[in-house]
Amino acid sequence: MTAADTAADTVAAPLLSVRDLTVTYAPPRRRGSLGTGAALSGVDLEIHAGEIVGVVGETGSGKTTLARATVGLVQPAAGSIDFAGAELGGLRGRELRDFRRTGQVQLAFQDPLRSLDGDLTVAQVVGEPLEIVGTDRAERRRRVDEALALVGLEPTFRDRYPRQLSGGQRQRVSLARAIVTRPRLLFCDEPVSALDVSNRNLVLRLLDRLREELGLAVVIIAHDLSSLAGIADRVAVFYRGRLVEQGPISEVLERPAHPYTALLAASAPSVQHEDRLRPEQLRHPAGDVAREWPPGACVFAARCAFAHDACHEQPALAPAPDTARRTAACHVADTWRARLTTTTTAPGKVPST
Numbered sequence: 001m002t003a004a005d006t007a008a009d010t011v012a013a014p015l016l017s018v019r020d021l022t023v024t025y026a027p028p029r030r031r032g033s034l035g036t037g038a039a040l041s042g043v044d045l046e047i048h049a050g051e052i053v054g055v056v057g058e059t060g061s062g063k064t065t066l067a068r069a070t071v072g073l074v075q076p077a078a079g080s081i082d083f084a085g086a087e088l089g090g091l092r093g094r095e096l097r098d099f100r101r102t103g104q105v106q107l108a109f110q111d112p113l114r115s116l117d118g119d120l121t122v123a124q125v126v127g128e129p130l131e132i133v134g135t136d137r138a139e140r141r142r143r144v145d146e147a148l149a150l151v152g153l154e155p156t157f158r159d160r161y162p163r164q165l166s167g168g169q170r171q172r173v174s175l176a177r178a179i180v181t182r183p184r185l186l187f188c189d190e191p192v193s194a195l196d197v198s199n200r201n202l203v204l205r206l207l208d209r210l211r212e213e214l215g216l217a218v219v220i221i222a223h224d225l226s227s228l229a230g231i232a233d234r235v236a237v238f239y240r241g242r243l244v245e246q247g248p249i250s251e252v253l254e255r256p257a258h259p260y261t262a263l264l265a266a267s268a269p270s271v272q273h274e275d276r277l278r279p280e281q282l283r284h285p286a287g288d289v290a291r292e293w294p295p296g297a298c299v300f301a302a303r304c305a306f307a308h309d310a311c312h313e314q315p316a317l318a319p320a321p322d323t324a325r326r327t328a329a330c331h332v333a334d335t336w337r338a339r340l341t342t343t344t345t346a347p348g349k350v351p352s353t
Contacts, residue, residue, distance in 0.1 A: 014046035015217050016070065016185055021045075021079035021089075023065050023241075039065040041241045043079070044317065047185065052211055052218045054228035054249060056264065057238035063221045064110075066238075067187035071107050072096045084184070101133045103181025110189040110221075112174040116162040122148070123158040126176045133181075147176040150213065151206060168199035172206070179210060186210075189221045204231050225261075226268035229253060237261045240299040243317065247326025257320035257328035259336055260300045298331065306336040 023040040040062045047053055055063045068074045070081055072091060081089040083105060091099055109115035116125050127144045135143070145155055151172040162170055171191060178186055188207065192200035208231055211218050222228055228235055228249055236246040237258065245258040256262040293301045298314050301307040310331040320326040321334040330336075 015049045015084055016045075016047040017080075017082040018043055018045045018066070018070075019080045019082070021066070021069065021081065022077045023062075023069050023074055024077045025074075038241045039074075040069070040076075043238075043241075043243050045236055045243060045246070047217050047219060049184065049217050050211065050215055051233045052208065052220060052231055054225075054232035054235040055219055055221045055238060056223065056225055056228060056235055058223055058264075060240070061238040062241040063223075063238055064189055065241075067107050067189060067219065067221060070185075070187065071105050072100060073107075103129060103133070104183050105185045105187070106178040106181060106183040107187045108174045108178040108189065108191060110191075110193065112167075112170040113162060116170060116173060116177075118162050120161075121158065122153075122160050122162070122165075122173055125162070125173060126180055129177065129181050143180055144176075147180040148173075150179060150210065151176045166199075167195050168202060171195065171199075171203055175203075175206070175210070179214065179216075182214070183216065185217045185219070187219045187221065190223065191220060192227055193223070200227065207231065224268050225253060225264050237264065242299050242314070242329065244300065244330065245320070245326065245328040246317075247320065247323070251323060251326055255322075257326055257333045258300075258330045259304050259306055259332070261328075263303075298329075300330075306332045306339055308332070 021040050021043040022038060024038050043062070043066065045066070055066060057063050065074060069076050070083070070088065072088065075092075076089045079089065080087060086099075088099065117128075120128070123141075123144050126147055127140045130140045130143055144158070148155065148157060153169065153172055153176065157165075157169070157173075162173065165173065175188075175191075178188075191207070192203050195203060204227070207218055207220065210216055220228060220232060225235065232249045234247060235249045235252050237244050237252070237260065239260050245252065245256065245261045247257075252261060253265060256265055293307075294312060296312070296314060298304070298307065298311040301311040304311070308331070315329045315331050317327040317329045318333075320328045332339075
């Protein structure tokens with residue numbers, strides 16, 4: 001292998017590589033008792049330097065758990081989390097604290113008002129990560145001013161308190177705190193869900209600019225595809241702890257391979273394409289209650305209008321039809337569109353092939 005080949009491999013290597021990641025939890029009312037649930041199950045995902053990746057899915061799909069596992073807030077039950085060649089999944093105690101102090105991976109939380117200490121000024125909130133690692137006062141002030149400028153806030157905001165800020169301003173402060181350590185990877189948990197339309201666009205453009213200026217890899221966690229259009233390079237779709245589809249955002253929006261991805265797109269008013277489907281075409285009329293599937297079945301089978309006998313087994317991610325750039329975990333990825341006009345079977349029955 002030549003030096004050029006080695007350099008090319010280094011450039012192509014993912015910044016974050018998650019392999020077979022599983023995170024389990026005890027039911028909230030039965031902690032300490034038998035029985036656990038899987039927040040993530042066998043997830044494989046790569047994030048490359050300088051790209052924006054959307055992680056999308058409904059509540060409970062495992063999106064935030066992925067971020068929390070990467071930054072060490074929850075421990076995986078199985079699998080690996082490789083960040084820039086270092087395994088994070090097994091870090092404990094002092095090793096985990098030492099990694100966190102590097103600030104290389106940061107998480108901007110969903111609700112900035114709750115995650116920002118109301119007793120601290122903006123300067124204290126943004127500078128707190130630097131104070132923890134022992135940065136001297138002069139350097140801390142310089143870095144705080146730099147971070148505020150990067151998110152579009154004037155120095156006069158230093159002495160304000162979070163309660164004195166608008167929702168968009170609080171979100172910018174939250175981002176300033178996240179980037180003040182100069183991270184390489186930034187998770188943003190629902191960064192625009194609580195904002196009005198104008199502020200949503202401003203924050204999303206800000207994330208794109210931060211990616212460009214700082215060379216950040218940014219993971220945007222969202223519950224709808226429409227908020228990712230025009231900013232994300234790729235999208236990863238999660239459902240009940242599993243990754244069910246991933247690929248370039250434009251391709252996924254234009255022609256989803258997984259029925260659940262199509263359902264998300266059909267449920268988003270701002271996602272418009274010539275062949276846009278209606279939600280009722282994709283959901284089984286029986287829903288989750290009347291259609292029971294055995295353990296190990298496809299996680300979407302109970303809601304899917306196209307599930308059949310093969311769906312008794314959870315499918316693995318495989319290349320999606322008609323493209324080499326997308327993968328989907330679906331037994332009917334290449335046939336469900338052709339069956340759109342077929343009448344769905346009666347509730348409680350599994351369609352035959």
